[in-house]
Amino acid sequence: MEPTCDAASMHAWSIELAMYAFALSTLLMLCGAVYTCTRDDAKPAKKTKTARSTDPFSLAKAQTDFTNLTSPLLEIFHWSRVVVDEYTYIEGEKTAITSLSAQHRWCLSGTPPTSTFQDINGIAAFLGVKLGVADTMEVKNMSKVELFRHFQQTYSSAWHTRRHELAQEFLERYVRQNVADIDEIPFTHNTLPVTLSPAERAIYIELDAHLHALDMKSAKIKNKSSDRDSRLSAILGSSSSAEEALVKRCSMFEGGGDMCSAIIKARQHQLEACVSEFNEKIIEARILREAIVRADSAYDSTTEPFSRWRSSLETDVCGDGEANALFKEQAVKAFAAPIIAIDTVSAKNLSDKAYELREMVHAIRSLQKECVGRLRSLRFFIGVRKFQQGTMDDMCICGKTVDTIISSCGHSGCHACIMEHANKQLCVADGCHSTVHVTDIVSAPDLGTSDTITGNHGAKVDALVSLVQQIPSDERALVFVQFDDLMQFVAEALEDDGIKALQLKGSVHQRTSRLESFQNGQAKVLLLDIAGESASGANLTVASHVIFYHPLVTPSKQQYAATQTQAIGRAVRYGQTRKVHITHMVAAGTIETEIMAAMS
Numbered sequence: 001m002e003p004t005c006d007a008a009s010m011h012a013w014s015i016e017l018a019m020y021a022f023a024l025s026t027l028l029m030l031c032g033a034v035y036t037c038t039r040d041d042a043k044p045a046k047k048t049k050t051a052r053s054t055d056p057f058s059l060a061k062a063q064t065d066f067t068n069l070t071s072p073l074l075e076i077f078h079w080s081r082v083v084v085d086e087y088t089y090i091e092g093e094k095t096a097i098t099s100l101s102a103q104h105r106w107c108l109s110g111t112p113p114t115s116t117f118q119d120i121n122g123i124a125a126f127l128g129v130k131l132g133v134a135d136t137m138e139v140k141n142m143s144k145v146e147l148f149r150h151f152q153q154t155y156s157s158a159w160h161t162r163r164h165e166l167a168q169e170f171l172e173r174y175v176r177q178n179v180a181d182i183d184e185i186p187f188t189h190n191t192l193p194v195t196l197s198p199a200e201r202a203i204y205i206e207l208d209a210h211l212h213a214l215d216m217k218s219a220k221i222k223n224k225s226s227d228r229d230s231r232l233s234a235i236l237g238s239s240s241s242a243e244e245a246l247v248k249r250c251s252m253f254e255g256g257g258d259m260c261s262a263i264i265k266a267r268q269h270q271l272e273a274c275v276s277e278f279n280e281k282i283i284e285a286r287i288l289r290e291a292i293v294r295a296d297s298a299y300d301s302t303t304e305p306f307s308r309w310r311s312s313l314e315t316d317v318c319g320d321g322e323a324n325a326l327f328k329e330q331a332v333k334a335f336a337a338p339i340i341a342i343d344t345v346s347a348k349n350l351s352d353k354a355y356e357l358r359e360m361v362h363a364i365r366s367l368q369k370e371c372v373g374r375l376r377s378l379r380f381f382i383g384v385r386k387f388q389q390g391t392m393d394d395m396c397i398c399g400k401t402v403d404t405i406i407s408s409c410g411h412s413g414c415h416a417c418i419m420e421h422a423n424k425q426l427c428v429a430d431g432c433h434s435t436v437h438v439t440d441i442v443s444a445p446d447l448g449t450s451d452t453i454t455g456n457h458g459a460k461v462d463a464l465v466s467l468v469q470q471i472p473s474d475e476r477a478l479v480f481v482q483f484d485d486l487m488q489f490v491a492e493a494l495e496d497d498g499i500k501a502l503q504l505k506g507s508v509h510q511r512t513s514r515l516e517s518f519q520n521g522q523a524k525v526l527l528l529d530i531a532g533e534s535a536s537g538a539n540l541t542v543a544s545h546v547i548f549y550h551p552l553v554t555p556s557k558q559q560y561a562a563t564q565t566q567a568i569g570r571a572v573r574y575g576q577t578r579k580v581h582i583t584h585m586v587a588a589g590t591i592e593t594e595i596m597a598a599m600s
């Protein structure tokens with residue numbers, strides 16, 4: 001849906017209602033004035049009139065104590081014009097603003113979303129127009145009946161077309177779009193690709209392979225209280241999605257080879273935790289099965305799930321020789337462990353217990369899958385490190401020295417043998433049933449041989465530092481970073497290199513004083529959260545360099561474009577006297593390149 005274009009400026013004669021700008025005392029004085037004025041101009045009130053009809057809001061009493069007011073302050077007035085600036089940041093359709101009475105209503109936004117009916121309905125709500133029912137009521141706010149109807153009701157395509165027409169009609173009638181007249185402010189867009197050092201690359205691909213091996217590329221952690229889910233969420237660290245974790249991995253490095261060793265140690269630890277849970281679960285299942293068999297002699301002990309799982313160990317069900325040997329070893333241990341206490345199973349709860357056992361076997365199989373994923377990604381990372389440190393001495397099945405590694409299972413071989421197998425989607429290693437694609441193949445020379453992190457904090461920050469250092473001393477830069485911990489990291493790294501940087505975050509007071517400091521030239525760099533609201537509307541034309549430290553992580557292309565436009569608009573706007581340089585930093589060969597390609 002497209003709003004109509006209109007060059008006439010909407011800002012020209014607006015009387016803006018900025019609610020927060022009114023001090024309470026001023027308002028009360030204003031109320032007093034209105035009250036007095038009405039009283040003086042009106043004909044003398046008849047004595048029969050009650051106080052309520054001449055002073056419906058109890059303004060007289062409010063002169064001494066504002067709590068005597070019988071109506072919210074702003075709702076006392078009938079406004080000539082209510083202007084809602086940056087309306088997109090107001091959550092929910094029913095707000096104090098929609099209950100104000102006014103002759104005219106305006107909503108302003110630099111980047112209003114207009115792609116769905118819901119977006120348009122959101123604008124309409126502020127004008128007191130209801131276009132139709134909301135179709136994305138939050139499931140958590142629904143009653144059971146609503147939830148049921150939500151799944152039951154499907155609308156015809158004619159219904160959707162009608163809604164679309166209504167929304168378009170609304171746009172044509174009420175919405176006007178100004179063409180930003182900033183042509184005279186010149187600006188340039190540059191992409192700055194950054195090559196990660198071999199050690200950094202290894203750290204990045206380790207996480208990528210790890211998330212892949214554990215099927216976490218798009219999964220959400222549901223229940224952090226379970227051992228398994230808390231182990232999985234530990235991989236994401238402070239990130240809420242795999243995408244976010246990977247973007248951070250391209251940009252935050254510390255300690256070089258130490259960081260690699262720390263990762264190996266952490267992964268080994270996580271694998272051990274997984275294996276020991278596997279062991280405990282087997283013992284639990286054994287105890288339960290024993291109890292069921294004692295209570296029910298007819299319980300089939302060869303086809304029930306636990307026995308079937310046990311015999312599957314003999315057939316290498318997990319498709320990884322090393323993992324299978326590990327499972328067998330653990331199973332032997334778990335079956336040798338003495339059973340101390342036994343559950344009480346009676347005829348009454350027999351079927352419940354049998355169900356419980358099935359669930360337990362299911363959990364054991366999940367743990368097995370997790371172990372295989374962990375083992376493979378750990379094997380891959382250890383292999384990569386060996387190549388980089390020149391300590392790889394494994395031999396290929398053909399007898400040659402290995403020079404190639406497979407990222408999906410961590411097995412290595414000579415390039416010719418690996419390619420020959422990969423063409424049949426097979427792994428070169430004996431007993432490995434991993435499906436190998438040509439894209440999973442990494443050759444050792446590509447991994448490099450350096451063991452260090454570029455500079456002190458990695459190639460990405462290093463590139464940022466030299467970019468900022470090239471900026472003439474009287475010019476300043478805005479650096480956009482999306483995540484809090486990443487922003488902190490960048491700020492510290494810049495300070496380490498002697499570049500004064502301020503972070504635009506914290507309370508309103510803190511943000512205002514930092515903005516002032518930046519505008520007064522007390523810092524070279526202002527760090528802003530690209531996705532946050534802290535900088536929305538702020539005029540930062542003192543800066544003539546806009547740097548995106550990484551591509552924005554957003555669910556939609558439209559949001560990506562809107563957020564970026566708004567960010568650039570901080571510097572490219574009236575008052576800018578210099579040419580603006582916009583730089584997009586991208587770590588080559590990582591998820592960042594993929595995001596850039598997908599979003600532009």
Ligand SMILES: [Zn+2]
Nearest residue numbers: 409411427432
């Ligand atoms: Zn393999």
Ligand SMILES: [Zn+2]
Nearest residue numbers: 396398414417
């Ligand atoms: Zn070979």
